[in-house]
Amino acid sequence: MIKSGGVTIDYLGKTPLWQQLAEILRGKITSGEYQAGRRMPSETTLVQEYGLARGTVRQAMKSLEDEGLVVRVQGRGTFVVER
């Protein structure tokens, strides 16, 4: 069984870590794993899951927000936008 799709972070490659994470999360949104209107995993959770610094996670989230895929609300969380 081959893990295809580059679902994991490549810490040695050229692509920035935050871009890789953004790509992963984008995939989980478009695939429906993260459903519209529902809350995404918190930054702290993602930090633990992927072993990245919070700033790096936030940069990935920021890019998703800029794309209009998610909205971030202080004190509440980050939510997948309805499409």
Add this chain to the structure above:
Amino acid sequence: MIKSGGVTIDYLGKTPLWQQLAEILRGKITSGEYQAGRRMPSETTLVQEYGLARGTVRQAMKSLEDEGLVVRVQGRGTFVVER
């Protein structure tokens, strides 16, 4: 009083500055002054200590990394490899 051992940088000689620095650092590693598993002085620190440009320091560090003596981690520092 003569400084023997080439512990200082010779800015006029034929040997590249980065090679001289690499040699110095290599010595401090093998002698145990820079202990295995611990962090090396930062590039900025070495820049100040030896009066070299950062690019030159990086070239020296790169050579040490190629030799397997140290590993460099973005955002954390350069560490002496355990042997």
Add this chain to the structure above:
DNA sequence: GAGAATTTGTACGTATGTATG
């Protein structure tokens, strides 16, 4: 309503990576 816990926002400092002149 009070206080604790959670979550995102902001700021700073430090360090390595890359690019240009």
Add this chain to the structure above:
DNA sequence: ACATACATACGTACAAATTCT
């Protein structure tokens, strides 16, 4: 080899908003 600038990344601390107990 030097100088500069910016990007990427880690770590820490605290603030602000919301939710939970």
